[in-house]
Amino acid sequence: xxxxxxxxxxxxxxxxxxxxxxxxxxxxxxxxxxxxxxxxxxxxxxxxxxxxxxxxxxxxxxxxxxxxxxxxxxxxxxxxxxxxxxxxxxxxxxxxxxxxxxxxxxxxxxxxx
Amino acid sequence: xxxxxxxxxxxxxxxxxxxxxxxxxxxxxxxxxxxxxxxxxxxxxxxxxxxxxxxxxxxxxxxxxxxxxxxxxxxxxxxxxxxxxxxxxxxxxxxxxxxxxxxxxxxxxxxxx
Numbered sequence: 001x002x003x004x005x006x007x008x009x010x011x012x013x014x015x016x017x018x019x020x021x022x023x024x025x026x027x028x029x030x031x032x033x034x035x036x037x038x039x040x041x042x043x044x045x046x047x048x049x050x051x052x053x054x055x056x057x058x059x060x061x062x063x064x065x066x067x068x069x070x071x072x073x074x075x076x077x078x079x080x081x082x083x084x085x086x087x088x089x090x091x092x093x094x095x096x097x098x099x100x101x102x103x104x105x106x107x108x109x110x111x112x113x
Numbered sequence: 114x115x116x117x118x119x120x121x122x123x124x125x126x127x128x129x130x131x132x133x134x135x136x137x138x139x140x141x142x143x144x145x146x147x148x149x150x151x152x153x154x155x156x157x158x159x160x161x162x163x164x165x166x167x168x169x170x171x172x173x174x175x176x177x178x179x180x181x182x183x184x185x186x187x188x189x190x191x192x193x194x195x196x197x198x199x200x201x202x203x204x205x206x207x208x209x210x211x212x213x214x215x216x217x218x219x220x221x222x223x224x225x226x
Contacts, residue, residue, distance in 0.1 A: 002146060031212050040122065043157070050210050058213075090156070091216035096212050101147070103157040 003027075006091050006105035013112050019078040021108050023091030029103075030096045032074035036060065037088040037107070049074055050096070081112045115140040117205050119217025127225050132190045134220045136203035139184070144204040146179060146186045147214070151200045160201075161188070193224045 007022035011037055025032065031050050035043040044079030047066040055066050063085060067075040074093075091105040116139040121199075126132050138146075147162035163170045163177045163186065171176050181184040190197055203217040 023192070030210075033213065040117070040218065043216040045213065045215065050212075052201050056211070056213075092214075094212055094214070096210055097208065100208075100212070101159045101162075102157075102214055103150075104158075106156055 002037065004091055004093055004103045004105040006089075006108050008108050009106060011108055011110045013078075013081050013110065015082060015112055016049040017078075017081045017112075019081050019112075020078040020112070021078075021089055021091075023074045023076070023093075023105055024072055025074075025091075025103070027074065027093060027095075027103065028071065029093035030071070031094045032068065033058075033092045033094070033102075034064075034066065034074065034076045035090045035092065037090055043090065046076065078110075081110075083112050086110060086112045115143070115205070115215045117203060117215050117217040119220060120201050121220060122218065123221045123223070125223045125225060126191060126193050128195060130193055132188075132193055132197070132222055132224075134188045134201055134203070134222075135185065135189070136205075136217050137183075137185050138205040138215075140205060140207070140209050140215075141184070145206045145208055146177070147204050147206070148175075148177060148188050149202045149204065149216075151202065151219075153199070157202060190222075193222075195224050195226050198222055198224045 004025045033048040034046040049068040093104040144165035149157035151157040174191045204214040
């Protein structure tokens with residue numbers, strides 16, 4: 001059974017804290033993504049990575065950074081958390097071929113107070 | 114940048130009726146169009162997809178159509194059932210090394226028994 005696992009289901013952090021969201025996949029996929037899900041806005045791409053140490057900005061990268069030191073792990077970093085970063089964060093991975101299914105993690109509900 | 118528009122944002126139908134969700138994409142190089150279903154509290158999962166060399170694809174009660182000229186694609190659900198109630202996301206992708214999925218804003222489908 002394929003798996004994408006996010007380190008936390010729920011997280012509460014204070015404004016200004018540095019926050020790490022971890023994602024691990026066991027499918028040997030090259031590409032990994034971080035999305036943010038907000039009501040009415042769908043799944044918005046924050047960053048994606050197509051290889052180890054390679055990353056590209058998505059549509060809403062401001063306030064976030066990422067790290068991919070190993071193929072199976074993709075981390076999202078909030079350098080200084082703010083209340084407008086309260087959201088559901090979803091990690092996904094996909095093979096680089098065409099017409100391949102993306103697999104999602106269970107999501108991390110982050111609340112910044 | 115790439116953009117996918119999705120309509121309607123909410124859709125309420127009676128059990129047994131049909132439901133149609135429509136998407137428009139902006140990137141002419143997109144050649145893969147999946148649909149994901151997200152039930153309440155769960156992760157998005159692929160339900161059907163279509164490649165650009167195909168105009169229509171059907172899987173039991175769900176079907177997807179693609180008009181490449183107009184850059185439109187649609188999801189059709191027939192004989193809706195209460196378990197079809199969920200948020201549905203369309204997406205578009207180019208495939209390849211920079212295979213990233215750009216999602217629409219989602220449609221909340223409610224099937225009334």
